[in-house]
């Protein structure tokens with residue numbers, strides 16, 4: 001019997017950075033808030049709340065408190081509004097998200113019709129859109145493209161998308177445009193998590209994908225894994241049903257970029273318990289077979 005974890009699992013650089021910035025800032029302030037959840041993991045957001053870092057959804061609720069901008073960034077107009085308040089702003093936007101915003105603006109200034117591949121309702125995409133003037137097309141994938149001819153097209157992605165979807169989008173647009181410029185803004189942390197998930201899914205009989213149900217990159221891992229094997233997307237060990245592992249010997253675990261280590265360890269240990277192998281319980285993510293962060 002084996003329970004292995006995908007080589008790249010759990011917190012990415014941008015999430016670690018955002019949480020560290022928030023915790024550091026909280027040491028110097030009695031009351032501090034994040035505008036929207038700092039990352040898409042309800043358990044981590046709840047833990048930060050217990051340490052006094054509360055999340056509010058609207059700028060009207062800020063009430064002059066120092067404000068942390070979350071890893072996904074905020075709309076341009078929201079940033080201007082915060083600056084107008086004259087409050088302290090701790091910008092925890094992931095540098096890769098900021099870079100995508102800059103590159104989208106360059107495409108727009110150079111006269112490209114910008115197409116964003118991503119979820120139009122995701123905060124990162126809403127923020128990205130806000131930096132662009134004029135018409136912007138937002139699609140999840142190639143099937144949503146409008147059936148019309150374009151001149152110059154500039155393609156940019158939400159950082160947590162999948163490279164195959166991007167390739168399909170470009171492929172479809174070749175016959176619909178004179179010129180295409182593609183800026184691949186899928187971040188490395190996303191790519192390596194997807195690749196190591198595929199690698200492990202191919203060797204497993206069941207895959208457990210751990211992370212927020214609202215986490216774009218975790219949902220993508222679950223979608224990819226389902227192409228290969230029976231897959232369950234859970235947030236915590238409480239959702240696990242031991243029957244999933246009946247008569248199975250190779251179990252795989254993977255976790256989104258916003259999933260804390262402690263949740264991954266709890267899930268691993270619950271699976272081990274289900275399989276009657278409690279002596280293989282671990283205390284740290286590094287002790288789960290297969291784990292090796294190599295970003």
Ligand code: SF4
Nearest residue numbers: 012014094096159187
């Ligand atoms: S997934 Fe990538 S872009 Fe998103 S926070 Fe992590 S490192 Fe940054």
